Amino acid sequence: MKKTIVLLLIISVFFSCQQEPKNIKLSGPVFGTNFNIQYFSEEGVNYKKQFDSLFTVVNKSLSTYIPDSDVSKLNRNETTKVDHHFEAVFRASKEIYRFTEGAFDPTIGNVVNAWNFGADKDKFLTDSTTIDSLMKFVGFNRVGLKKSNIIKPKETYLEFNAIAKGYGIDVIADFLEAKGVENYLVDIGGDLRTSGANIESGKGWAVGIDDPNFNGEQTFSKVIILKDEGMATSGTYRKFKVDKNGNRYAHIINTKTGYPTKTNILSVSVIAPDCMTADGYATAFQAMGIEKVTWFLNSHPELKAYFIYEDENKNLQTLSLNNFPE
DSSP, X not given: OHHHHHHHHXXXXXXXXXXXXXXXXXXXXXXXXXXXXXXXXXXXXOOHHHXXXXXXXXXXXXXXXXXXXXXXXXXXXXXXXXXXXXXXXXHHHHHHHHHTTTSSOGGGHHHXXXXXXXXXXXXXOOOHHHHHHHHTTOOXXXXXXXXXXXXXXXXXXXXXXXXXXXXXHHHHHHHHHHTTOOSXXXXXXXXXXXXXOBTTTTBOEEEEEEOOOTTSOOOEEEEEEEOSOEEEEEESSSSEEEOTTOOEEEEEEOTTTSSEEEOOEXXXXXXXXXXXHHHHHHHHHHHHOHHHHHHXXXXXTTOEEEEEEEOTTSOEEEEEESSOOO
């Protein structure tokens, strides 16, 4: 009897010493937007310094806004050597480029810069001669990677802004998993990756998809539960131009013509196993259009897509593909 009482006391002490995992919430500026990270840690460890260090390293490799980054030096032909972050994004970009037959192309950056979206509203200033000259050097098939060295024509300009944010999210998520964190949400500018569940609610992570508000307000009419996946959204309702006939052109540049894409798609959200993949395909799907994407997804069950678009009467419509969560 005494042994039983002692055993029960030991078990009681053991469970009383166990604590509920602490919900750590961190936020701040990064990549020209803001991050919001939430994770559950039994030790309650704050990884803010580590996150900031990882963001710095990724920026140093891939940001065209930093003059001494690897990609900036490459574009000035001052170096060919790149780090493992650059290699990871390069290889993923190459795969998406091939699968989408060039709809996603990191060499289109100089053409995007030439259009200078946001500087002159409702007005097209870029002449065809400029675009034609820049398009001569567009084509990711001309760029290679060999033993951590990039091989490219000296005129080719590389930019991975359409996929690097998703990669940065994955870097943070992989760090958390390496620390044994099983339940987390990593959000940067609305793109995100989740694992496990929100322990406080006892459910998967509830995430919203932005309504296409042209006035800049943020509202959500669709909220889904995301678990162990990444999601990214590409929208055209904040960056676009309108010609004299009232046609709206997206900031997504057609990689075959060098001109802005005329589109009725306002946003496309993509769910993938990781956020880098979701980020790249969200951009590609904007350029490809709904019909091509519908056909494409028949052979890519690992991807799910959700479109918000305008019909011929300017009414908002939605389309879920590959069992995108309702």
